[in-house]
Amino acid sequence: xxxxxxxxxxxxxxxxxxxxxxxxxxxxxxxxxxxxxxxxxxxxxxxxxxxxxxxxxxxxxxxxxxxxxxxxxxxxxxxxxxxxxxxxxxxxxxxxxxxxxxxxxxxxxxxxxxxxxxxxxxxxxxxxxxxxxxxxxxxxxxxxxxxxxxx
Numbered sequence: 389x390x391x392x393x394x395x396x397x398x399x400x401x402x403x404x405x406x407x408x409x410x411x412x413x414x415x416x417x418x419x420x421x422x423x424x425x426x427x428x429x430x431x432x433x434x435x436x437x438x439x440x441x442x443x444x445x446x447x448x449x450x451x452x453x454x455x456x457x458x459x460x461x462x463x464x465x466x467x468x469x470x471x472x473x474x475x476x477x478x479x480x481x482x483x484x485x486x487x488x489x490x491x492x493x494x495x496x497x498x499x500x501x502x503x504x505x506x507x508x509x510x511x512x513x514x515x516x517x518x519x520x521x522x523x524x525x526x527x528x529x530x531x532x533x534x535x536x537x538x539x
Contacts, residue, residue: 392468394537395509398499405493407457411445413486419449440483447480450490450526454517457492470508470533478528482519489520497529501536508533 420429424446427434435443445453462469484490498512510531517526 394468395499395501395511395534396537398496398511398534400496400499403493403495404461405491406461407490407492409453409457409490411453411484411486411488411490413443416443416445416449416486419452420446424448442485444483444485445488447478447526450480450484450517451475451478451528453484453490454492454515454526454528457490458494458515461492468535470535472530472532473510474531476529476531478526480526481524484519484525488525490525491518492516493518494530507536509536510534 417430420426426446428438428440428444429435429446429449430443432443435441493516494513496511496513499509500512501509511534513530513532515526515528515530516524519525
């Protein structure tokens with residue numbers, strides 16, 4: 389799919405599956421140390437005393453890894469993307485552990501031109517993240533802003 393894609397090129401119901409992110413222990417600890425320093429993200433001993441059983445990635449780290457896979461997948465689409473006003477219904481469905489390999493599936497649920505800014509519109513999608521065993525680890529509803537095709 390070459391060239392820039394615009395809002396008018398996105399179809400409701402379109403699906404994509406992409407990404408491969410290997411979760412490392414070092415990255416889990418580094419992220420948690422900076423942004424979510426709860427003991428079960430930092431220490432095997434502390435995590436063993438919780439339902440995690442062993443050190444687990446922060447859910448916010450899972451979001452960041454997902455965003456990385458999404459940006460890597462955008463290609464030319466990134467040239468017409470304009471950020472996002474947010475994510476809705478974020479759910480961390482199961483823990484993400486060092487050694488897990490994550491991937492993303494998306495489905496477009498709505499495409500809507502902006503009423504107030506005719507040069508842009510929004511693409512609503514369901515995003516699901518899976519581990520190497522095809523178990524869902526995260527789901528979220530995304531709203532992305534996108535340029536409309538120039539006249």
